[in-house]
Amino acid sequence: MKLYGLILLCVLSLSAKQTFALDPNTEIAPGVSYGVSNMFHTWMSEFGKIYPSVEEEFKRTRIWKQNHDLIETHNTKDPSPSYTLGHNQFSDMTLDEFHQMFGLGIYKKEVASSESKLRGKNSPDADGTLAAKEARRRALQEDDDCDGDTDDNTDDNTADDDATDIPKMVNWVDKGAVTNVKNQGMCGSCWAFSAIGAIESARFLATGDLTNLSEQELLDCDSTDAGCQGGLMDNAFLFDERDGGLCSDEEYPYVMHKHWIFGCSRYKAKCTDVPNSEVGSFEDIRNTTKALMKAIVKQPIAIAIEADTTSFQFYKSGVYVDECGEDIDHGVLAAGYGTEDGVDYWLVKNSWGESWGNEGYIKIGRDSENDLGSCGILSAASRPIMKVS
Structure with missing residues (x-):
């Protein structure tokens, strides 16, 4: 392998000086051609990748080549698929490594299933938090007027079958109600980004001010959830309701891990809660397409999906219509819905940075044979309702 490394270095050096033209199909290492190596190094430069050894680079x-072939095969299908794939920061990872990084698939740790969510499984409940949440959920669904809205519309969860008043398209991003795309990094904190995204938007709609709030505060201070080991968005809403507000991301920045030793008390003391960042209550949305649409008409919604497929790893553009199941493992934000080229979709904000997907977003097909929607998107939707002074 050291010999192959030396050959590669010499080839790249000579190629850079354009002293000769080498056939792109020439193999410079087992399974690595000169042409593939050139494309890979272009990708490395774009994403700032550096490897500890020549062996690791090969x-x-x-x-990367295997993933490149998968992307090309998908994008050249006839007829053309409804969505495209593309390279991103995860192109040098196997699907299993991708799963491990984000706690997806068999490594699932971030979002419990919808059944577990309702029954309070897979999450600590030492102080009765989930029991309180379940009682709140039932009360909200039983009371048409308890959602704190000032309009005369009936509750989304009880008027689900009446879809005559639902607009054909909603895009809260275009309306300026959604903060910038963020990056959770190598931490199973999607639940915090989903919950904070929903709170940020709800606060904007209540006050007209859009401020980035602190996901790190949830990781450090929300003891019901488990930091980088996962959590539930409803638990985060309940934490904010009990704690009385959140600091800004600027004053309490994200560090991609939990501060274990007196982290909450130490860092919380250094920041001030953003005015009107306190959740007053929250509502779990019924598991139907119409209920979720009606909820999104009001505000962006915290949702959970199954995100463990290779096609999801490399999604780039278009409407994602694929077999992605209902075993939810990733928290995200529903920021709208609409139709593209005759295909209905949900507009979803992810937390894997702007280099993933369509500048950090994905359009997930709205029509599905799954009882819980495409990728289980109807499984665990909820919305915070702000306490505004």
Whole structure:
């Protein structure tokens, strides 16, 4: 392998000086051609990738090539698929490594299933938090007027079958009600980004001010959830309701891990709660398409999806229509819905940075044979209702 490394370095050096033209199909290492190596190094430069050894670089080159072939095969299908795939920061990772990084698939740790969510499984309940949440959920669904709205519309969860008043398209991003795309990094904190995204938007709609709030505060201070090991958006809403507000991301910045030793008390003391960032109550949305649409008409909604497929790893554009199941493992934000080229979709904000997907967003197909929608998107939707002074 050291010999192959030396050959590669010499080839790249000569190629850079344009002293000769080498056939792109020439193999410079097992499974690595000169042409693939060139494309891989262009990708490395774009995403700032550096590897500790030549051996590791060749290993990542081969994985990248496999993913590149998958992307090209998908994008050249006839007829053309409803969505495209593309390279991103995860192109040198196997699907299993991708799962491990975000706690997806068999490594699921971030979002419990919809059944577990309602029954309070897979999450700590030492202080009765989930029991209180379940009682709140039932009360909200039984009382048409308890959602704190000032309009005369009936509650989304009880008037679900009446869809005559639902607009054909909603886009809260275009309306300026959604903060910038963020990046959770190597931490299973999607639940915090989903919950904070929903709170940020709800606060904007209540006050007219859009401020980035602190996901890190949830990781450090929300003891019901488990920091980078996962959590539930409803628990985060309940934490904010009990704690009385959140600090800004600027004053309490995200560090991609939980501060374990007196982290909450130490860092919380250094920041001030953003005015009107306190959740007054929250509502779990019924598991139907119409109920979620009606909820999104009001505000962006915290949702959970199954995000463990290779096609999701490399989604780039278009409406994602694929077999992605209902075993939810990732918290995100529903920021709208609409129709593109005759295909209905949900507009979803992810927390994997702007280089993933369509500048950090994905359009997930709205029509599905799954009882809980495409990728289980109807499983665990909820919305915070702000306490505004």
